[in-house]
Amino acid sequence: MNKFKQKLSAYFRGRNFTSLVLVSIVICAVVFLNMILYMLTSAFGWYLYSPEELDLSITDSSDALFADAESGMEVTVTFCMFESELKEHSTGSFVYKTALQFAERYPDLIKLKYANIYTRVYDDLERTPFNPDAYAKGTYPDGTEYDNIILPTSVIFECKQTDGASVVWQDYKVVTDAYTSVGFGSFSTLASDGSSITETSYNGEEVFASMVHWVMTKEHGTAYVTVGHGEIADPSLSSALTSAGYYVKYLDLKEEDVPTDAELVVISNPRHDFERGASGTDTELERLESYRNRGGSFYVTLDPLADKLVNLEGFLSGYGLSVEYNEADGERALVKDTVSGIPGDGFTLIASYAKDGTAADMKAKSESDGGGVLLRALSPITVDKSKGAQALLYSSSAAVLHRAGATVDTAGSYPLAAISTYENRDGSESKLFLSAGIYLTSSDNMITEGYSNKSFLYSLFDVFFEKGNMPYGCRSVVYENTLLENLTMGTATAFTAAMLAIPVLLAAVGTVVLVRRRNR
DSSP states (O other): OHHHHHHHHHHHHSTTSOHHHHHHHHHHHHHHHHHHHHHHHHHHOOOOOOGGGSOOOOOSTHHHHHTTOOTTEEEEEEESSOHHHHHHSTTHHHHHHHHHHHHHHSTTTEEEEEEETTTTEESSTTOOBOOGGGGSEEEOTTSOEEEOOOOTTOEEEEEEEESSSSEEEEEEEEEOOTTSSSTTGGGEEEEEOSSOEEEEEEOHHHHHHHHHHHHHOSOOOEEEEEOSSOOOOOHHHHHHHHHTTOEEEEEOTTTOOOOTTEEEEEEESOSSOOOBOTTSSSBHHHHHHHHHHTTOOEEEEOOTTSOOOHHHHHHHHTTTEEEOOBTTTTBOOEEEOSSSSOTTTSOEEEEEEOSSHHHHHHHHHTGGGOSOEEEESOOOEEEOGGGTOEEEEEOOTTOEEEETTEEEEOOOOOEEEEEEEEEOTTSOEEEEEEESOSOTTOHHHHTOTTOOHHHHHHHIIIIISOOOOOOTTOOOEESOSOSGGGGSHHHHHHHHHHHHHHHHHHHHHHHHHHHHHHHO
């Protein structure tokens, strides 16, 4: 052993151990350590939360939301763990700080309480009884009940309106993360890589504002998300629907008609077409048409890389909206922009609002976020204005159409999202939104700084679907910097320079060592 140490020491001190060898060893060590840390983080979900260093202050964006609070309304926010526990919780402490700020900003409207679901008492000197079972069942507008799972990380929002002596109206909403392993995950933006769920940002201000406004609102419609066609479940879209005041339920058109309490039907990136139902009598398309004919509204996104959906797209054509499909090779054209888009393959685009019509009203509503809407991998929409259709978003004039590995059109300014209103014979109107891309509401896009995906969606519900006030301007506190905006040219250059600085620094150190050794 001693001989080995002596030989190793002699080698490091000898002329054979040059600065090049030193630099190579250090670079290999850095790369190896990065690989180990990345694998451990991926496997165990290690993330560092530092509440003391994050700015969790709320904005004044909720002032407009709460301005319509009626006389006698009071919102109680109940945490299902004691205050001392909440303060020490890794992510619950974020929610606690946000709650305190809301209670301080709106003292006449919002009150905070803390309770224990196991001992069933409130965190007060009297140990007042608390009954979590009272919140175990919720009721949809059609009268059916659903289960609420009450956990220590659940937060109960409850509104009561009194006329002085008695309660004239009340409602509640339970926010819980029963289906994730992330504590208080409902107050965060969650992302999944297929194997695990991680938090990418803290979104407590928006959730608080939305839920307080939700329980203050006396009427809620239901948004039905279709299933059975390979639709992609989108948590960010579901969150936005809830913020808009909808109940969110699922609908299998093979088995049932669109229920009478439906305010919106969501068709999110289906892979298979809408066809005949299991009964053999009514088709799914007939059920959609029946809903349309009574004035129902639709939110539709299509995957441009999926096969053409002949039946569904035929239904959309009745609104004057369609997506080009090349019969020869079975492919759609994708919009590509290597000038005004995100560097890389050119298929990540920054869309801008149309200058007139509904788009102009939406842009005015979403000005707090400033920039354009970030989209990826999508086909252009053909808009027939004679049928009442109008574009909402356009690509830049530098964009081209790309199909089967070749450019097929260079006109630019392609419609990327559109709306239309279908007039029924009885005078009722059916509204429809369409985008031929699946990344509008992806978690990264919804919290990307400098782009207005979230505000675009909120203004769509506010202006076009007429849902009223939305939580515009609420801040998201980003945990990580590895978001989509980091691919923009300026940031990419900075990252490249930082990465190059490491080997350059090591080479400089190695050169100094070599020169000093030669001088000796």
